[in-house]
Amino acid sequence: MAEAKELLKVMGLKKYFGGLKAVDGVDLSVRRGETMGLIGPNGAGKTTFFNMVCGAYTPTEGKILLDGHEIQGLPAHAVARKGIARTFQITKVFKDMTVEDNLLAAFALRRAPNLWSSLGRSHTRRNREEAMEYLERVDIAALAQSKAGDLSLGYMRRLEIARALALQPILLMLDEPCAGLSKDATHDFMELTGKLQAAGTTIMLVEHNMAVATALCNRMTVLSYGVKIAEGTPQEVQSNQAVIDAYLGEAEEA
Amino acid sequence: MYEQVIAINVGLAMLLAMSLNIITGFAGQPTLGHAAFYGIGAYTSALLTAKAGWPFLLALPAAGIMAALVGMLLGLFSVRVREDFLAVTTIGINFVVVAIFQYVEFFGASMGLAVPKPEMFGVRFGNTEILGLLIVLNVLVYLFMRHLPHSWLGLALGGVRNDEEAAASLGYNADHYKVFAFTIGTFFAGMTGSVYAHFMGFISSTDFSFPVSIGVLSMAVLGGLGTVSGPLIGAIILTLAPEVFRFVSDYRMLVYGGLLVLMMRFQPQGLVGDDSFLQRIWAAVRGRGKEGKRHG
Amino acid sequence: MFFQQIINGIVVGSVYALTAMGATLVYGIMRILDISNAGAYAIGAYVSFFFLLQTGSPMVALVMGIALTAVFGFLVQKFLYAPLMNKSPNVSLIAGIGLFIFLQDFLRLVAGPQARELNFGVLLPSLQFPKIGLTLYGTWFLIIGATALLLFILWYLLNRSSIGLAWRATAQDLETAKAMGINTNRVVAFNFILGYGFAAVAGILVGILYNSIYPTMGDVPAYKMLAVIVLGGLGSPWGTVLAALVIGMAETLIGGYVGFFLPRDAIAFVVLILILLWRPQGLLGRRRAS
Numbered sequence: 076m077a078e079a080k081e082l083l084k085v086m087g088l089k090k091y092f093g094g095l096k097a098v099d100g101v102d103l104s105v106r107r108g109e110t111m112g113l114i115g116p117n118g119a120g121k122t123t124f125f126n127m128v129c130g131a132y133t134p135t136e137g138k139i140l141l142d143g144h145e146i147q148g149l150p151a152h153a154v155a156r157k158g159i160a161r162t163f164q165i166t167k168v169f170k171d172m173t174v175e176d177n178l179l180a181a182f183a184l185r186r187a188p189n190l191w192s193s194l195g196r197s198h199t200r201r202n203r204e205e206a207m208e209y210l211e212r213v214d215i216a217a218l219a220q221s222k223a224g225d226l227s228l229g230y231m232r233r234l235e236i237a238r239a240l241a242l243q244p245i246l247l248m249l250d251e252p253c254a255g256l257s258k259d260a261t262h263d264f265m266e267l268t269g270k271l272q273a274a275g276t277t278i279m280l281v282e283h284n285m286a287v288a289t290a291l292c293n294r295m296t297v298l299s300y301g302v303k304i305a306e307g308t309p310q311e312v313q314s315n316q317a318v319i320d321a322y323l324g325e326a327e328e329a
Numbered sequence: 330m331y332e333q334v335i336a337i338n339v340g341l342a343m344l345l346a347m348s349l350n351i352i353t354g355f356a357g358q359p360t361l362g363h364a365a366f367y368g369i370g371a372y373t374s375a376l377l378t379a380k381a382g383w384p385f386l387l388a389l390p391a392a393g394i395m396a397a398l399v400g401m402l403l404g405l406f407s408v409r410v411r412e413d414f415l416a417v418t419t420i421g422i423n424f425v426v427v428a429i430f431q432y433v434e435f436f437g438a439s440m441g442l443a444v445p446k447p448e449m450f451g452v453r454f455g456n457t458e459i460l461g462l463l464i465v466l467n468v469l470v471y472l473f474m475r476h477l478p479h480s481w482l483g484l485a486l487g488g489v490r491n492d493e494e495a496a497a498s499l500g501y502n503a504d505h506y507k508v509f510a511f512t513i514g515t516f517f518a519g520m521t522g523s524v525y526a527h528f529m530g531f532i533s534s535t536d537f538s539f540p541v542s543i544g545v546l547s548m549a550v551l552g553g554l555g556t557v558s559g560p561l562i563g564a565i566i567l568t569l570a571p572e573v574f575r576f577v578s579d580y581r582m583l584v585y586g587g588l589l590v591l592m593m594r595f596q597p598q599g600l601v602g603d604d605s606f607l608q609r610i611w612a613a614v615r616g617r618g619k620e621g622k623r624h625g
Numbered sequence: 626m627f628f629q630q631i632i633n634g635i636v637v638g639s640v641y642a643l644t645a646m647g648a649t650l651v652y653g654i655m656r657i658l659d660i661s662n663a664g665a666y667a668i669g670a671y672v673s674f675f676f677l678l679q680t681g682s683p684m685v686a687l688v689m690g691i692a693l694t695a696v697f698g699f700l701v702q703k704f705l706y707a708p709l710m711n712k713s714p715n716v717s718l719i720a721g722i723g724l725f726i727f728l729q730d731f732l733r734l735v736a737g738p739q740a741r742e743l744n745f746g747v748l749l750p751s752l753q754f755p756k757i758g759l760t761l762y763g764t765w766f767l768i769i770g771a772t773a774l775l776l777f778i779l780w781y782l783l784n785r786s787s788i789g790l791a792w793r794a795t796a797q798d799l800e801t802a803k804a805m806g807i808n809t810n811r812v813v814a815f816n817f818i819l820g821y822g823f824a825a826v827a828g829i830l831v832g833i834l835y836n837s838i839y840p841t842m843g844d845v846p847a848y849k850m851l852a853v854i855v856l857g858g859l860g861s862p863w864g865t866v867l868a869a870l871v872i873g874m875a876e877t878l879i880g881g882y883v884g885f886f887l888p889r890d891a892i893a894f895v896v897l898i899l900i901l902l903w904r905p906q907g908l909l910g911r912r913r914a915s
Contacts, residue, residue, distance in 0.1 A: 131494065151497035160498070167495035171555075172487045180484040184500035187481035190509055198479040222603075242499060353715065361718075406898075410905045413658060413714070417855040418901060420848055421894030428891035539848060543722055550719045582730040589723025590705065597709060597716040 082107045082277050083128070083246055088137035088147075090123050097123040099301040100137070105246065110268070110278040112292035112309075114285065116321055119298040121281045122164065125250055128279075129161045130154035142245065156184060160244035164251045164281075166231040170224030174215060174234055177223050178206040181241035206241070213237045213267060229260035236267065240276075247271070249280040253287050265290060285322070289313065297321070333456045335572060340463030341525055342568045346548040346560035347470050348517035353546070354555035355477060356510035357490030358407055359416035362423030363545050366396040366515040368537030369426065370522025372436055375444040375532055385447030385454070389523045396519020397512045404511030408504045423539050430534035441533030444526045459528045466524070470517055474557050486510055490555075551592055553599025562600055628759050630877050636765045638873025639772040640831055642866045645850035645857075646779070647824035653796040653860035654816045655706060657717040658851055662824050663843035664728035665701075669694040669825025670832040670842065671732055674743050683745040691825045698821025699814055707813065725847060732840040740839040743832035764834050771830055775823070779862060788815050796860060849890070852897045858910025867908050872896060 083105040090098040098120040105111040113121050126132045128139055130151035139147040146157055155161075169177050179197050186202070187193045210216040213233040218226065223234060232252060239247055252268075253261045268291055271278065282288040288295060289309040297305040297312055299321040305312050312318055349363045370392035377383040377391055403422060407415050430436045447454040454462075477483040485506045488496030493503040526532050548567045553559025567585075574584050592600075600607050648662040673690025677683065705724065709717050749763020783789040788811070795802040795812045803809045827846075832838040853872055857864030875896045876889045885892060900908065 129498065150502075151494065152500050152502045155498055155500035163495065163498075167492045167498075169487055169491035169495065171491060172484075176484060176487065180488050180496075181499045183481045183485060190505060193481040193485055193506075193509075195481055196476070196479055197481045197484055238499065359715070406902070410901045413652075413656075413859055414855055414901060414905060414907065416658065416718075417851045418898055420851060421897050424848070424894045425887070425891045425898075428887045432886055432888065546715070547719050547722070550715050554713070554715060580730070580734070582726055583734065586723045586725070586727030586730060590720055590727060593716050593720035593723065594705060594708065597712040 080106050082142060083279065084138075084140040085128070086138045086140070088124065088127060088139065089135045090120075090127055090132060091135045096301050098127070098134075098298075101296075101298065101301075101303050103296050103303070103306075105277060105279050106294075107277055108275050109293040110272055110280065110291055112288040112295040113279065113281045113298065114283070114288050114295055114312075115298035115304075116324070117283070118300075119321075120301040121283075121298055122250065123301075124298065125161075125248065125279075125281050128154075129159060129248060155242065158242075158245035159248060160239035160242040160246070161248040162232070162235040162239055162250055162252060164254060166228065166235050168223040168226070168231050168234050168238075170222070172223055173220055174210065174223050174226070175203065175206055175219040177234055177238055178209055178241055179203070181238045182206070184242055209237045209241045210234075212240065212270075214263075229256055229263065232256065232260075232264065233267070240271075245277065247276055247278045249278065251281055251283055253282070253284060261287065285313075330456065333460055335569070337456060337460050337463060337528055339565055339568045340460065340467055341521055341528075342545070342548060342564035343467055343561050344463070344470055344521040344524075345518060345545045346552070346564040347474050348514045348521065349545050350474070350514075350549050350554060350556075350560045351477070351486075351517070352510050352514035354549060354560070355483065355486040355490065356507055357486075358507060358510065359412065360419050360514070360542075361416050361546060362419035362421070362426075362539070362542050363514075363518055364537040364539070364541035365419075365423040365426040366400055366518035367522040367525065367541070367545075368430060368532075368534070369396045369399055370519030371526035371532050371537065372430060372442065372522075373519065374523035375442045375526045376436075378445050378447070378527070379443065384449075385523075385527060386449055388447075389520055392523035392526075393516040393520035396522065397516035400511045400515025400518075401508055403515070404508030407507050407511065420539060420542075423537075423542050427534045427538050430537070437533070439533070441531055442526075443531050444529065446530060447527045454527065456528070459524065463524060466520065471557075471561070478557065482506075482509070547589060551589070551599060553602035553605065556599065556601050559599045559601040566600075628757055630881050631874075632759070632761065632765070633881070634874035634877040635870065636768055636873070637877055638870035639768050640827070640834070640869075641849065641853050641873050642869035643768075643772050643775065643823070643827040643830060644846045645853035645865050645869055646775075646862065647820040647822075647827065648850045649854045649857065649860060649862055649865040650816055650820040650823065652854055653862070654792070654799070654813055655710070655717075656860070657706065657714060657721065658854075659706075659721050659820070660718070660847050660851070661701065661721040661724040661728065662820060663847035663850060664725040665694050665698060665821045665824035666828035666831075666846055667732055667838070667840065667843040668697060668728060668828070669821075670743060670828035670838040671736055672825070673829045674736075674741055674832070674838055677743070677745070686745070687829060690829050691822050694825035694828075695818040695822035698817040698824075701821070702814060702817035706817075725843065729840050729843060736840065738840060740837045742836050743829070743838045744836060745833050768830060768834055771826075775826060776866065779819075779823075782819070783862070788812070792816060845890070849893060852893050856897050856900060856907055858907030861907075861909045864907060864909030871900075871908070 081104040085103040088098055088101045101124060113124065115121050123132065127134045130149050130153065133148045138145055141157055146154055179202055182202055187195055207216050210219055213236055215230055215233050253264055256264065292309055294307065295309055295312045296303055297318050304317045304321060305315040345367060349360055352358050352360045373395040374388040374392040377388040378385055410418055431439055452458060485501050488499060488501055489503045489506050496503050548563035549560040551567065552563025570585060571581055574581050596605050598605050644666060648659050651659040651662060669690045672693045673686045676689040677686035705720055706717060709720060749766060751763055752761040783792060791807045791812050794807055795809050799809055853868045854865050857868035872893045876892050879885045879892050880889055
């Protein structure tokens, strides 16, 4: 059987919190090797959608297929084991551990898959060298022995991405990776993402900032009030009247 | 011999502090009732040797396993009940376990239990042999603790301690690791209880009451939770403190309480924790040559 | 017999509610299990006892006992807990335990280890109803009445005063309250004054109830109040009242009526553990968003 073009396929995904329809029947697909942007004004349901794909929330209804296998409703750790790696909007590095240990922690998925093997030694030369390679990819190898909690926000984001990459995921999901970053750090991030794209990584990213999303994504899906209002290339989406209205509405409210 | 008895007490305290450190220091789960597991080990070993006639060599690991089984239950509980709710629940477990020892006839109730002196390989255990056994156990547990920060388990527990959601995003089932930490920690505490029972020759429920748990936690926090050597140092200091302050015997508890307050206020990270005053001295002594390199 | 047990339960519950209220308030803002609050409970009783001996006036004794303990609470906050606010909760916990041990031994050294009578000269008649086997002691009315009055004062403070409003906002989220321009340092100070004042009242009233105070009188409250505040939902004053009644009732009914083989303390904790399995956030606690 030929590999499906779509790596991730989401069908009719819903999440209701009591009476609130945070996500209300969204279809979406991510093709291999592309960068899909999930955008929309505040409160559109982007993060809820993202969290359902990552297993943080259980959908009320709908299907999520990764590589043809249903993964909806699986707990977050099981989703990670299926090959989805993620970062967090508010970075969640392991603050009291060194940068190197943060990275090594991501190897366990491949090197120590169960409780008994977890008793084995993690800090072997091979593993540490490999950890350094990932840190070099995001240019923080020099900080390997620093405590992760002491890093600047930009470096924490990089560490989080390196940690996610170390899982060797088939899909990388980034939740507002540029939120709170300085202009320089945002620029650095876009450069890094460019490298990942060139290496063939499939990426899905939630982004509030239209300019960043436009620059990075091959395709975009726009959510507003829990439903999909547009989909297409950045150019198509930008000229879509519904999208303009949704963003304008937000500007007026603000 | 007086010194030998003190050394045994220090050895027991070190084992307890290390076992607690696995749960609270590494996995980040509160434990205010560790003495319950110490007691479960002690009573298991006492009953197995005195009533069922088991040899000490088998009763020792059995004590650990029994404590670990109850510890595993607590671990499962910790999946649902968290943080301060869990902390107070562990106090509750301590009280319930002590009450069961004290009120159930099978456990000797208020009379306590007499424990036979153990024999191993034809040697009858006096204090010297107990001390030797404690040294062996301390070395083994210490080696495990030293291994922990460089093991997958150590990394997993670090992840769970720092952020369960992030740990899950790396494929860790946080619940499994929490339960595992409780199981290992309480296993060591149970074995220690067994040694205690056979050293004392007699146990009663109050030996494992809530203040004992507080004492063990204080040792680990005082030395530095999550560090390898901190709990050992804390155990030595707090076990020896009453002996050292014998000359002011009437003020012992006053000094003990005051010491805890001052230590927490001025060395909250523990004696060997990050940037503690001992660590700074150590770094200054060791790092004179290195300092230039780092900035060079 | 049954009515007797019910009323017993309410009295015990009232004592627990009073005793645990100080630590509840402290937890509400600081998110620490403040065991030294049980030290303040004994301190309050002893300060009151001292002034009763010196002046013979119950009023002076009551006021000074509460006021000085409240000042003590302010100092504890300022010099011990405030500097530890961003450290691991274990640190504050051990510091509080250390302070508790220190205070108990201090009282023993200063006032002697023996129990003392705290006799305020309150003489209330007992009411007897022999037909249904019920005796109502005068001091019970005092306890229940005082608890009701104090809870009303607390309710008034928290809901009708500006500092109370600030307290509730800070209890929700300290950082947000700060950003909204609330002087959270003042709230924290107020919190400790109130919390330790409450502890003192509890100590004095329990001293009157049993006509006895002793240096280690804080031992049982030290852990019992933790069970109560956790069962109530941690930091919720009304949860604490409810939990205190539940535990008071459970202890007297299960202990006295059913004849459970375990002692009171263990019953309280068994109840706690079972209820937490059902409601991990306590009776009136809200699940905090993760």
